[in-house]
Amino acid sequence: MKNTNISFVIPAYNCAKFLPDTINSIFDGNFTVGDEIIIIDDASTDNTFKIVERLQKKYPQIRIYRHHYNKGSAAAGRNTGIDNSKNELIFCLDADNILCPNSVTKLKKHMIINNADVASFGELHYFIKNKKVTHKWIFNDEIHFGDCLKNSKFPGASGNYLFTKASWIRAGRYNESVGGACDSWAFGFYQLATGSKMITMPNSFYYHRYGYRSAYVRDSANKNISLTILQIILPYIHLFEGKDANYIMSNKWRYSWFNNIEKHPIRLKRHDHSNLLNKIRSWPIATKLKSYFE
Numbered sequence: 001m002k003n004t005n006i007s008f009v010i011p012a013y014n015c016a017k018f019l020p021d022t023i024n025s026i027f028d029g030n031f032t033v034g035d036e037i038i039i040i041d042d043a044s045t046d047n048t049f050k051i052v053e054r055l056q057k058k059y060p061q062i063r064i065y066r067h068h069y070n071k072g073s074a075a076a077g078r079n080t081g082i083d084n085s086k087n088e089l090i091f092c093l094d095a096d097n098i099l100c101p102n103s104v105t106k107l108k109k110h111m112i113i114n115n116a117d118v119a120s121f122g123e124l125h126y127f128i129k130n131k132k133v134t135h136k137w138i139f140n141d142e143i144h145f146g147d148c149l150k151n152s153k154f155p156g157a158s159g160n161y162l163f164t165k166a167s168w169i170r171a172g173r174y175n176e177s178v179g180g181a182c183d184s185w186a187f188g189f190y191q192l193a194t195g196s197k198m199i200t201m202p203n204s205f206y207y208h209r210y211g212y213r214s215a216y217v218r219d220s221a222n223k224n225i226s227l228t229i230l231q232i233i234l235p236y237i238h239l240f241e242g243k244d245a246n247y248i249m250s251n252k253w254r255y256s257w258f259n260n261i262e263k264h265p266i267r268l269k270r271h272d273h274s275n276l277l278n279k280i281r282s283w284p285i286a287t288k289l290k291s292y293f294e
Contacts, residue, residue: 004108005034006162007085009092011077013042013070016051018096018209023055029102037062038085040077043070074159075174075183082168091162098207107162110201117167117196120155123205134210143198148189149266152258155198156188160206167196178232179223186232193236226258241267
């Protein structure tokens, strides 16, 4: 990998009061020469765009894009940002979250040393005002295909991590049709399903804002999460144990299986999935993409 600079991609919608803290956290030891910050305003109705312009005057490394109409989820903003990025490494960061000082450079090094396609901090710390932590998610050191169907907590569900542009293309980009409650989950699942190696860095974390009407809260109030995620995983359902596939497809559990996933995790069929993923990684398209970006 010749280009190891990072494009920080930040979708923004009505987040004027949070965005300055987010951007300042990037420049607190997480930005290096050659990196860039791309902010995509998804047709905000508050003064988000004015705040972004003000931040750009302070930090000329910021590039701004603006949707002419609201596209309804962070997925659209992320795709717009990545489409216009110049670096191979992407860090998607929500406009209301905060990085720890000097953490991203360590994460990038951890990713490169382990030859991974995706690298996440080992923990996610939910916080309210003054960085008061309310609860945490703690991830395994490596995330395997199927782990996201054992419980609801895996890095993909947060959406805030480092990955290669090639893994984004291989996963089919962010799915803009599933809504704000599941777009990050869907992308993480598709990365794993298409052979990306996803790891986490132990003893590291970032701050994830909690306790207000985020995109997830707004969208999950209007959609059935279990049914939405079923639609996401449907192309891979032949890889699941027959009983579990029937369970999530049944009339009784179709609308609630994901809410019950800790008690009833979904299992994969018993065959060597590592060999399957290695085959996926060696597909001609993956080889071509790797050559293109190198």
